[in-house]
Structures are given as C-alpha cells and as structure tokens.
Amino acid sequence: MKQIFVVIICCGLLSCSQQKQFPKGIEHVVVIGLDGLSSTGFHAATKPCMDSLMHQGAYNYKVRCILPSVSTPNWNAMLCGAGPEITGAVNNSWKAQDFSFPYPVMSQSHSFPNIFRIIREQKPDAELGAIYQWNGFHNLLEDELLNMSKTYPTQLETAQKSAEYILDKKPNFLFIQLDDIDHEGHSAGHMSSKYVDFIEETDGHVKLIVDAIRKAGIADKTLIIIVSDHGGIFHGHGGNTYDELTTPIIFAGKGVKNNYLIKQQIYKYDLAADVVFALGLKAPQVWVGRPTRPAYQGFDEPDNLWQDLDVLPSPRYASENYTSPFSGTFGDEATVTILPPEGTKGEIRYTTDESVPNRTSPVYTGPFTVNTTTVVNAKMFNESGESVKVTATYIKQ
Numbered sequence: 001m002k003q004i005f006v007v008i009i010c011c012g013l014l015s016c017s018q019q020k021q022f023p024k025g026i027e028h029v030v031v032i033g034l035d036g037l038s039s040t041g042f043h044a045a046t047k048p049c050m051d052s053l054m055h056q057g058a059y060n061y062k063v064r065c066i067l068p069s070v071s072t073p074n075w076n077a078m079l080c081g082a083g084p085e086i087t088g089a090v091n092n093s094w095k096a097q098d099f100s101f102p103y104p105v106m107s108q109s110h111s112f113p114n115i116f117r118i119i120r121e122q123k124p125d126a127e128l129g130a131i132y133q134w135n136g137f138h139n140l141l142e143d144e145l146l147n148m149s150k151t152y153p154t155q156l157e158t159a160q161k162s163a164e165y166i167l168d169k170k171p172n173f174l175f176i177q178l179d180d181i182d183h184e185g186h187s188a189g190h191m192s193s194k195y196v197d198f199i200e201e202t203d204g205h206v207k208l209i210v211d212a213i214r215k216a217g218i219a220d221k222t223l224i225i226i227v228s229d230h231g232g233i234f235h236g237h238g239g240n241t242y243d244e245l246t247t248p249i250i251f252a253g254k255g256v257k258n259n260y261l262i263k264q265q266i267y268k269y270d271l272a273a274d275v276v277f278a279l280g281l282k283a284p285q286v287w288v289g290r291p292t293r294p295a296y297q298g299f300d301e302p303d304n305l306w307q308d309l310d311v312l313p314s315p316r317y318a319s320e321n322y323t324s325p326f327s328g329t330f331g332d333e334a335t336v337t338i339l340p341p342e343g344t345k346g347e348i349r350y351t352t353d354e355s356v357p358n359r360t361s362p363v364y365t366g367p368f369t370v371n372t373t374t375v376v377n378a379k380m381f382n383e384s385g386e387s388v389k390v391t392a393t394y395i396k397q
C-alpha cells in the first residue's frame, strides 16, 4: 500500500511538472517580422493594432540584434536559434545549404537545423509556411521542409496573401516578413516623418493578418509574435548604435499574460526556441536561444535576473534630411538641436569640451549656437540609468 502511495505521489509530481513545462493549447504560431523597425520608431508611431496586441499580450522594447545589424544574420538567427558564429550567416549574401562554413552539426541536406526542420521532425503533418516580401529571405529557407514558400513584390500583397493562406490552410507555423519600413528608413531616413508614417501604414497590414486569424476560427489556439530584424539610424543600419541594435517584440494570443512588460533579456536567436516552446516541442541542444517563458501565464521571470543600471536609448542630433551630422561644416554659426529618445523620460546633458557628459554636466534645455569648431557630446540620464554618448562635430569653414 505504501509503495502504491509513493508511486501515486511521484506520478502526481511528474504530471504537475509536465503541465508547467510548456504553455497549453497553442496549435498555431504566426510570426510577423517587420524589417527595420527600431524600438525608437515603434514608440514614435501611432499603431492601434499593434498597441492592442501589446495591451492584450506581453512585450519588450529591448530585443538585442545580432551583429552586424543587417537582415540575413538577424532573420537567420531567429530561424536557427543561433548566431552567425554558429550558422555562418554573417552577411546578406549567405544562403542555407551553402555549407561553406563548418556548422557544429548538420542535417543530411547540409543545413543547420532551423525551426522548420525541428517542427517537421516532431510533427510530420504540420502545415508550415513562409511568406516574404524581401526575396532574399528565400535564401534562409529549405523549401522541401515547407508547404508554402512564396514572395510577393508589395507589402500589401504579402499581407493579403498571408491572410488568404491563414484562412485556407490554418498553418501550424507561419513566418511572414514585411519590408516597407526598412525601405523607408533607407530612402527617407530613420525617424523621418515618412519612416514613422510607414510604421503606421504597416500596422494596417498587420491588422489584415490578425483579422484573418480571427476569421479562420483559430484565434483561441494561436500565438502571434511580432518581431523585427534590426533598427536603423540616418539612412542605414549595420552599425552598433542603440537605434540599430534595439527592436521591440510582442507576444499575443493563447496563454500569454495581459499587458505585461517582459523583464527577461531577449535576443534575436531566442525566437526559434520561443516557437518550439509554444508548440510544446523539444528544441535541439545545439541552439543557443532560450524561450521567453515569462511571457506566458503560469510562468515567472527567472530568479537570476541581473539588473543594475538601465541602458537608455541615446538622444539624437537633428540633422537636415536625416544625414549624419558627425562632420557638419558651417559658415558664421551653427545651431545644435538635440532630440530626446522617443518613449524615455529623463534629461539630456551635454559637453562642448570633448569630455564625456556626466550627471553634473549642463542640462540641454533647447537649441544653442556655436561659432567655432565644436565637438558636442550628449547623453540621456534618468534615475534608472543612462545612455551611451553621441557625438556631433560642427566644423567652422
């Protein structure tokens, strides 16, 4: 009798720990990837659909990019659960199955195991799709693992075809990549009004996809994840500034906490682990990424969070046409205008003697003029932390 009792207790404990191992009831995961969306841009834009997903879901504004901060290394890290030092995806010309780089492990088809392979192995009948506006995204895929892999030339069409596919096939996993925000960052400049407008327009395209999930009748068993590959600054990206390296993420739908700011640090390569975790599947040990467990009801933040000082977004120098102000020249005098980062409270402090601003440096209260060659350093400060310094050099001709 005692033995039976012990066995029953053990089974009870086991089923309890198994219940907590994965979120329950998620049968579909739809990832919506918005190319070139920085956290700074996200804060600046009016975006009712994404805001409502955030309020019903869990989110974070400090997802860290893979270096370099360009598309292929970052999208591929999301698909492969590992960075370029492991997969070889170091630039935008990389291709899956190229095998010019020695991955630590390899599939029969000469690839590093990505999300699609892991789902296909563990759920052979799963409906898996990728629909992408940037045709370079196709380089990251092995079509034989997917039921649907297509590119469309416009963002609207990519969103519409994604919506049709959701209604028609109710995919278990769908990765959608929309490219317009990045285009506008390159042409009009990051944080230009056109860039922010395109985030607002993209919100409407995200809504088409979210509405399709509802119309397909799968909203109560679907997890939506909104991600970006990188941000940008001036007319590009690829560098190491806060605005290039820092992007938002939203988890919404089945099993996700409501209106919850995730504290756990999230990296690009965590996404692969997020998807297989949500679907209750096992991630391969060779992946580096960790699932964002605290996004889900019944899962706590890790007890080893390391939080000392916050790294804040940097202020920006206003510059004509969103070009770099780092070596601007002027005639009689130049006006220095420093803009606070969107969505962050605090004060900007600056120096003009080439020293690094600290908490006793002058507070920036508005535009000022310089009439000799001047190096301006500025930093954002508040009670919880500070930004890295940003420098602009105004050269008298």
Ligand SMILES: [Zn+2]
Binding pocket: 035, 036, 070, 071, 072, 182, 229, 230
């Ligand atoms: Zn990109």
